[in-house]
Amino acid sequence: MNVRNDFPILGKYPSLTYLDSACTSLKPRAVIAAQDEYYEEFGACAGRSAHSLARKTSGKIEECREGIAKFLGAKAGGLAFTKNATEGLNLVANSFDFSKRRQVITTILEHHSVLLPLMRLRDEGKIALEMLRPGGDGMVAIEEWELKIDRNTALVLTNNANNTTGIGHDANAICKIAHESGAAVCIDGAQGVPHRKTDFARSGFDFLCFSGHKMLGPTGIGAIAMGEEWVGKMRPFLLGGGTVKSVSEAKMEMLPSTERFEAGIQNYSGIFGLAAACGYLNKIGMGKVEEHEKKLASLLAGALEGVGAKILGNPRAQNHSALYSFNVAGAKPHDIALLLDRKDIAVRSGFFCAQPGLEALGARQGAVRASCYVYNSEQEVKRLGEALQEIGKLY
Amino acid sequence: MVLCIVAFVVLGVMSVFSAKYRPLAKEAFRCVFRTVTFRPCDTGLDDRIKAEVLSRVMRFSLPAARLANRHFQTLSWVFVLLTLGSLAYSALGIYNFYQYGNCDGPQASGACILNYLTSDYGRFSSPTELIAPNDTANGIVAGDLGSNVTVVEFGCFTCPYTKQDEPAVQALIADGSVKYIFKPFPLPGHPYSRDAANAVLCADRQGKSWELRKLVFDHQEACAKGGVLPIKILAENAGLNMTQFDKCFDGNLTSSELDHYIAQGKASHIYATPTFFINGKPFVGVKSIEELREAVRRAKAGR
Numbered sequence: 001m002n003v004r005n006d007f008p009i010l011g012k013y014p015s016l017t018y019l020d021s022a023c024t025s026l027k028p029r030a031v032i033a034a035q036d037e038y039y040e041e042f043g044a045c046a047g048r049s050a051h052s053l054a055r056k057t058s059g060k061i062e063e064c065r066e067g068i069a070k071f072l073g074a075k076a077g078g079l080a081f082t083k084n085a086t087e088g089l090n091l092v093a094n095s096f097d098f099s100k101r102r103q104v105i106t107t108i109l110e111h112h113s114v115l116l117p118l119m120r121l122r123d124e125g126k127i128a129l130e131m132l133r134p135g136g137d138g139m140v141a142i143e144e145w146e147l148k149i150d151r152n153t154a155l156v157l158t159n160n161a162n163n164t165t166g167i168g169h170d171a172n173a174i175c176k177i178a179h180e181s182g183a184a185v186c187i188d189g190a191q192g193v194p195h196r197k198t199d200f201a202r203s204g205f206d207f208l209c210f211s212g213h214k215m216l217g218p219t220g221i222g223a224i225a226m227g228e229e230w231v232g233k234m235r236p237f238l239l240g241g242g243t244v245k246s247v248s249e250a251k252m253e254m255l256p257s258t259e260r261f262e263a264g265i266q267n268y269s270g271i272f273g274l275a276a277a278c279g280y281l282n283k284i285g286m287g288k289v290e291e292h293e294k295k296l297a298s299l300l301a302g303a304l305e306g307v308g309a310k311i312l313g314n315p316r317a318q319n320h321s322a323l324y325s326f327n328v329a330g331a332k333p334h335d336i337a338l339l340l341d342r343k344d345i346a347v348r349s350g351f352f353c354a355q356p357g358l359e360a361l362g363a364r365q366g367a368v369r370a371s372c373y374v375y376n377s378e379q380e381v382k383r384l385g386e387a388l389q390e391i392g393k394l395y
Numbered sequence: 396m397v398l399c400i401v402a403f404v405v406l407g408v409m410s411v412f413s414a415k416y417r418p419l420a421k422e423a424f425r426c427v428f429r430t431v432t433f434r435p436c437d438t439g440l441d442d443r444i445k446a447e448v449l450s451r452v453m454r455f456s457l458p459a460a461r462l463a464n465r466h467f468q469t470l471s472w473v474f475v476l477l478t479l480g481s482l483a484y485s486a487l488g489i490y491n492f493y494q495y496g497n498c499d500g501p502q503a504s505g506a507c508i509l510n511y512l513t514s515d516y517g518r519f520s521s522p523t524e525l526i527a528p529n530d531t532a533n534g535i536v537a538g539d540l541g542s543n544v545t546v547v548e549f550g551c552f553t554c555p556y557t558k559q560d561e562p563a564v565q566a567l568i569a570d571g572s573v574k575y576i577f578k579p580f581p582l583p584g585h586p587y588s589r590d591a592a593n594a595v596l597c598a599d600r601q602g603k604s605w606e607l608r609k610l611v612f613d614h615q616e617a618c619a620k621g622g623v624l625p626i627k628i629l630a631e632n633a634g635l636n637m638t639q640f641d642k643c644f645d646g647n648l649t650s651s652e653l654d655h656y657i658a659q660g661k662a663s664h665i666y667a668t669p670t671f672f673i674n675g676k677p678f679v680g681v682k683s684i685e686e687l688r689e690a691v692r693r694a695k696a697g698r
């Protein structure tokens with residue numbers, strides 16, 4: 001895959017090996033241009049004013065919504081814009097109706113953006129929270145899900161690609177189990193949506209949250225896709241301009257569409273950028289992206305095993321992302337990351353906003369994480385291996 | 396980590412001169428504060444310094460880097476102690492500079508260095524930059540005027556080193572084999588050096604410069620601290636005609652002559668006293684009589 005020239009930052013730092021795409025991806029020129037396009041050619045607000053620039057903006061925003069929904073295999077009518085995956089996950093936790101069933105099932109391996117809103121609801125006595133624990137392979141066995149999900153379960157929340165282990169649970173299978181018990185499913189797609197083909201409708205997810213910035217899009221924009229039947233049932237937790245049909249002193253009537261979740265003027269340039277990112281990924285083809293990353297994943301696993309790194313989770317798991325967390329020679333993760341940085345290799349170190357998960361996996365000090373995307377090459381993975389080899393000798 | 400202490404000292408000094416280092420110095424300060432209150436440094440500065448150091452060492456020797464990594468804490472302490480040591484040494488130097496006008500203290504052997512920061516005397520600091528003076532006639536002259544070896548001394552009357560070398564200078568003159576010329580060169584860091592020089596030049600007009608010169612060096616500290624009054628008392632003790640002396644000294648009659656010598660000193664790039672030119676060859680700092688005689692011997696031999 002030869003897309004490096006599309007990323008201005010790689011031109012600016014030619015010797016950079018960027019292996020921190022799980023934190024945020026780099027942005028191609030097309031996305032940057034699309035953002036500017038809003039400011040240079042549209043500039044107005046959407047869904048409000050009647051003048052022609054505003055209408056032009058509204059039209060383009062809906063066009064973007066369509067494009068993004070299509071990218072996900074979802075309906076535009078179920079797509080609401082958010083700041084990021086975190087906002088989507090908070091929206092689900094805070095807007096879901098737990099009055100009939102109050103059990104929520106998730107795993108301890110989830111990102112803080114999943115865990116914290118749920119933990120607070122638990123502490124406030126609003127839900128009963130069950131955090132499933134992984135086995136030695138870094139996965140919660142499917143039997144465990146079957147055992148725990150029952151007719152008390154209101155909501156199942158998990159990811160389809162984990163940001164620590166790089167292993168995704170089989171979201172489709174979990175979805176089936178949940179639906180059999182009448183529970184809803186929310187997928188944290190922050191690490192899944194950018195890297196593999198998503199088919200929201202076919203998978204049967206009820207909610208899917210993700211961030212634009214991890215999929216070549218701008219920061220500050222994300223979206224939640226939901227089954228259209230959920231739109232009217234969810235109680236928006238942010239209210240304001242653009243969310244209501246009519247308001248009188250005594251009463252407000254919320255909009256029936258997903259705009260009820262989009263309070264206030266939206267991040268239009270971000271929406272332009274996110275749509276451009278989807279377009280860019282479509283042009284490459286998500287199949288190609290998956291294929292490329294599969295190759296990088298197996299190389300990465302090999303390189304890490306070659307230097308004797310302690311990898312979190314089963315490195316040879318099926319559908320492993322090109323994302324691995326590991327520790328080297330008992331060294332502090334930050335030290336490894338800083339030494340790699342001196343060799344122009346950018347990786348993440350620490351707890352990746354998933355501290356309970358890292359502790360459950362036995363990485364009390366945290367870990368180092370290398371994650372790839374479309375612009376990474378096999379040589380870069382090799383370079384990481386060589387650098388780790390050398391750094392390992394210091395310990 | 397203790398390394399932050401080093402970083403703080405270094406960055407603190409650097410941030411005085413460049414705003415660029417101030418945020419880093421602040422970070423180092425926070426880190427030091429946490430270290431001395433027995434909490435881990437939370438700015439990450441220590442880890443960044445460590446990575447920077449290790450990766451630099453790695454570039455030329457992996458085993459050295461490994462050694463450094465394994466004993467990083469110990470090495471850090473060594474650096475801290477060295478830094479604190481040199482800091483204390485610098486502080487002593489600054490104290491000496493204010494107290495004695497030189498960095499090494501009253502009894503140190505060496506030379507009185509110009510205070511570059513406050514002077515307009517130029518910025519020379521190496522003997523290789525010195526230029527022999529053309530004028531080997533004017534000054535306070537002694538010895539064998541017909542000798543083929545000329546010794547020019549630029550000296551400062553309140554510089555402890557010029558004083559320290561005086562016995563050797565007198566011994567050399569007493570050997571009777573050189574032409575000796577003294578050019579007063581008061582250094583800015585030495586109080587009343589200019590007054591002492593003017594007094595000796597006035598005494599020279601009465602043919603008694605050597606008598607006053609001896610007394611000034613003998614009572615150097617009193618002159619440096621007390622100024623004009625002790626200088627005048629010494630002039631009287633040297634047997635000078637005080638009416639003439641006062642007229643000369645109070646009337647600044649030798650001022651332009653002194654300025655002339657100073658200008659010559661600057662033109663020669665003098666940066667410390669005493670500085671000797673023996674047939675044009677420079678010698679900076681206190682020289683023993685043996686060293687001076689050897690230099691003269693070589694000059695006589697044309698080397």
Ligand SMILES: Cc1ncc(COP(=O)(O)O)c(C=O)c1O
Pocket residue numbers: 022023084085086087111113114159161162163188190191211213353
């Ligand atoms: C699995 C997962 N979920 C959620 C998030 C939160 O994403 P954001 O910070 O963009 O809201 C991340 C980002 O690190 C993630 O990796």
